[in-house]
């Protein structure tokens with residue numbers, strides 16, 4: 126057999142796997158230490174009751190012959206796609222149902238969509254720092270990566286480069302920096318992509334956290350985006366679906382390369398390699414995107430934002446430069462005393478038993494930075510920040 130040798134270009138462990146391994150090692154050696162995890166962005170508030178009930182009721186249907194279902198449509202049930210379309214409509218974006226697919230979350234879809242692009246033949250723009258999946262999948266596919274710097278100097282919001290590319294990963298509100306493009310900044314990316322025939326793979330996982338009215342909730346709010354963008358949405362961080370798993374992907378009909386519609390290719394890909402998101406999850410999607418479901422999500426987000434305040438208050442008090450927290454669930458800050466990211470990770474873990482995420486794990490420009498998530502409980506975040514205050 127001939128293996129994909131590109132895997133040798135990957136880090137020894139994926140960032141969150143590495144953190145989990147180091148955390149486990151610490152717990153094994155220090156079982157009595159009261160550890161608090163502010164590392165991976167995993168939610169702690171339970172599912173809204175109406176969402177859980179929708180999922181439970183769907184399983185109940187499967188228990189009875191009259192309501193039992195077998196295979197579902199690979200691209201998503203009409204009722205779930207309709208719920209997504211209505212959600213987009215609330216932001217003024219009109220979508221046709223067949224432009225939407227329902228899957229098990231952004232992680233899979235944003236990795237699986239790369240099947241549409243010839244391996245080893247595309248120049249890919251990857252922000253640095255950014256969610257590590259984009260770089261990893263580009264490496265696996267032997268694409269040529271051009272990193273685009275996201276630094277304090279550009280408020281972590283890069284502009285398009287002065288050279289052409291084929292694929293562009295954008296994540297706004299950004300993981301890890303929390304920075305969000307405004308309409309004008311995103312329009313520049315859309316114009317750039319249309320001018321060079323590139324596709325923007327737009328990770329929109331955190332849009333529901335946006336507070337500021339000058340920030341778009343979908344790239345499709347930008348004129349021209351339907352000819353150059355694919356958008357990925359998730360219920361993980363809003364409805365608490367990190368365990369349940371459900372998300373959606375929008376591939377507009379107008380998006381074509383040399384006359385070939387990407388929507389058709391994505392449908393071919395999904396109907397061939399995927400059996401569709403589970404029926405109960407898709408009932409959960411409908412409940413989560415209903416008026417009551419969204420109100421419950423917003424309530425949870427408001428709870429997580431209290432944690433933002435706990436974290437940023439300490440950073441302000443200690444005069445530490447940070448970004449994020451307003452339109453996103455992440456706080457991105459400079460490590461004190463110019464410590465390296467992993468050095469600060471070890472320091473926090475060993476001194477105050479708090480796990481965070483080293484900035485350099487998101488890219489070379491993340492060195493000397495650190496990320497804390499606001500997704501733990503209020504009590505744990507408060508306790509963690511009191512401990513951190515004591516050592517800064």
Ligand code: MLT
Nearest residue numbers: 164165166167232256300
């Ligand atoms: C993160 O912590 O950056 C992500 O939320 C983890 C994930 O969604 O895979």
